Amino acid sequence: MDDVRLPDEVVLDKLARRLSAATGDPWAARGSMIKGPGTLGIFLGEDHTGSAKHLDLNFVFNLDRPVETSISDCTTGFGSTVEEAVDRAIEMWLGTTGAALLELLRRDGSFAAHFPxxxxxxxxxxxTIHGGISGWGAGEGHDVVQHWLIDNPLLPRLAPALHDALDRGSLIGVKVFFGGRAGRETAEVRVNGGVHEGASLALAGLDWPRKQDGLSYARTFMLLVHPQEPATAANA
Known part of the structure; x- marks a missing residue:
């Protein structure tokens, strides 16, 4: 694959079109960003990996208050061409991170699940809003990690390790990516874009399946919306 990064305007236009199709609302690439309805915006981060297949996306709920309303995440695709890989990276982001963020806007369960x-x-x-669970791999049983994640909720198992990451009163994004094969596993938890070492170690210690041959990976994203007393959960 010719590993030449697509121009930013091409990537932004691709993502804007996908968002417009998914939501029915107008999203458009404008200069260095995507402008969504109201105060919404998305910026493409700098290329810090050197990989044309990797994208850093910064979703801003309120462009007037970007510091406290931004959720950053990265995504990587695969394919025989750079364009195919970028399309898959966008699809992966939309199905996991994007789904949780868009659900906060809709709040009707149409994009992601709510957990009081x-x-x-x-x-x-x-x-919490829980985005979709994506999986991929190679060989027989390439989806075993994805199915394990569907059957084994991660939020209560990672919560003790994440207590020190609750450093703002709302909108904390938690991305989880793990899998591989036995002896060559990957287990990564990112909080608002940065790797959280304690939660990553906790994830690595869980009993998800390690394939002896082939590959199996899973990815998901959870948005901690705001602290909430259990008695008021039904009113969220």
């Missing part, structure tokens, strides 16, 4: 503060499968004390 007292839900046993949620994050204790926080109203």
């Amino acid at each position: 503060a007292d839900d046993p499968d949620g994050f204790p004390g926080w109203h």
